[in-house]
Amino acid sequence: MIEKINRLKEEVMAVIATTPEAVEELRIKYLSKKGAVSALMADFRNVPAEQKREIGQRINELKSFVTDKINTLKEQLSAGSDAEASSIDLTRTATLFPVGSRHPLSIVKNDIINIFADMGFTIAEGPEIEDDWHVFSSLNFPPDHPARDMQDTFFIARNPVDVLLRTHTSSVQTRVMEKTQPPIRIVCPGRVYRNEAISARAHCFFHQVEGLYIDKNVSFADLKQVLLTFAQKMFGPETKIRLRPSFFPFTEPSAEMDISCNICGGKGCAFCKGTGWVEILGCGMVDPNVLKSCGIDPEVYSGYAFGMGIERITNLKYRVKDLRMFSENDVRFLAEFESAR
């Protein structure tokens, strides 16, 4: 009998139950009327009188041991599920923590790059601190050109060569052409600097995307088609373009491109000053002198180039009235563009 009691106790000690149903099964197995402990009680009748005291005590101890064990299991289970309920609710939405929004100039820069990437252009970049050769001389600027003037250019050093902050991303053209033979088809995004008084309409730094395509038999018609495709992808399929003759030292012939005003659809409004057109970029056929300075034979190759200001395109898309907003890092302004996408 004592052996039986000990065996039962060991059995109960080792018991594990992970669900309320399993605990209830244990209760029935050990404590119900037909359970193991009750069976021992029934056997108790046959215990010799001199052992009744000791065995009775042991059976009682076993009974309270089993009862305690089952109660403990019950408590652990309900405590566990309470804890789970309070700490992890898998159906809840995750806590949102604020992430930054993309800068409007980055949004527009990426849009521009993606449109040209779809037409086979790759990205090229160059340094913001440049020398006179890459920004001016190689691009056919005569020595007395006003753009070289202190009024326009930030010089860093003037001896032995002029070191300066680039005033346009056309310098990247030279850097790529010096190192690569055609075909060349690149867009060059980047920051440029000019010595301007800061106001709502001008800043001492801004951003440009330069484009360059050099190959055999490249014509002005190719340029026009690529720019029309760009304008319609950027501003909508109804957008029209017009090219006005212009002058840049590095292109001949040169043109400035207008798009039909995307505010009034070309009817004429305050934004386009009633003309129905707004200027968005400069372009032209790469001057043979430029090809020559970069080691490309103008008898074999021709090409076109274009350059646009990212701030200007962004203003047309999002109507930012004051250029200074772009560099003030006011998060209320920047956050507006998260939903603009």
Ligand code: DAH
């Ligand atoms: N570099 C010119 C500027 O900063 C823009 C430009 C005009 C670039 C005509 C070109 C171009 O490549 O062909 O105003």
